[in-house]
Amino acid sequence: MNIIYLSDFNCPYSYIGLNRIKSVCNELNLDVEWEMKSFELEPKLTTVLNATERYAARHGLTVDDAKKEIEEIEKIAKNDGLNLNYSNVQLANSKNAHRLVKYVEYNYPKLTQELILKIFEANFIKNENIAEHDVLIRTASSCGLDENEISKFLKRESYAIEVDLDMDEAISNGITSTPYYFINHGDKRLIIPGVFEKKDFKIAFEDLLSGEIENKTFI
Structure with missing residues (x-):
């Protein structure tokens, strides 16, 4: 199975949804190839904002x-075992985080999903500023990546174009928000725009695997 998902590190539902889907895949013992596509919700952000005030404005x-x-939202996450502290998030530009994921995906693919989850954790649980190089270096290091290598990478602008192209492609296909999932199994594809309850994700995956998906509409 191949799962492509559009996500942003400033989106709590991206974190919640990914956590639910990974849990379902583990329960169903699925062998999954994962790919994250970048979709920045705050691409023009140059300062750190108060998450609550920004949420109100948006x-x-x-x-x-x-x-x-x-x-x-915090209660929903806690029911899933995620201790989100969304109200105290330091809302910052996520491009560096997305660039880092692209770099790791290309060079160390087996570490990519671990890194993604730890960046979400840094933002929503530890309330660290994920635009800062030190935060991303420390997060990458916790996944076993070399600090000096990651530091040198972040000082460049590498993979910025790839991040922008992901978003341009999404917008050209009418996608305007995150999360968004493309689940591919054989010649079948299930598209899920948004977050299902975990039990509904599981039903959808089971129906995709069994072929029953052809007789149902989930979106």
């Missing part, structure tokens, strides 16, 4: 209403 809410919605 969704046309008062700050109090934004706090309530963020608390609900």
Whole structure:
């Protein structure tokens, strides 16, 4: 099975959805090839913003209403075993994080998914600034990557074009938000825009594997 997913490190549902899908794949004992496509939600961000205030602005809410919605997202994540601290996220540009993932995917593919999850953790659980090189170097090092190599890479602009091309391709196909999943099994493809409940993800995967997917519509 091959799973391609569009994701951003500033999107809590990208983290929640990936955690759910990986859990389902483990339960079904699936052999999966993973590929993350970059989709920056804040590509023009040059400063660090307060996550709650930015959430309010993006969704046309008062700050109090934004706090309530963020608390609900945190509760959803905690039910899945993710101790999100979304309200205290240092919302920063995610391009360096995406560039790093591209570099590792190309050079050390077996470490890519571990790195992705640890970047999400750095942002949403540890509340570190994922735009900072030191944070990304430390995160990459925890996956077994060489600090000096990663430091040298981050000082360059390598893979920035590849990150932008991912987003351009998504937008040209009418995709405007994350997460977004393409699950490929044999000659069949299941497309899921957004996050299912874990049980619904599992049903969808089981139906894809059994062929029942041809008789159902999930989206």
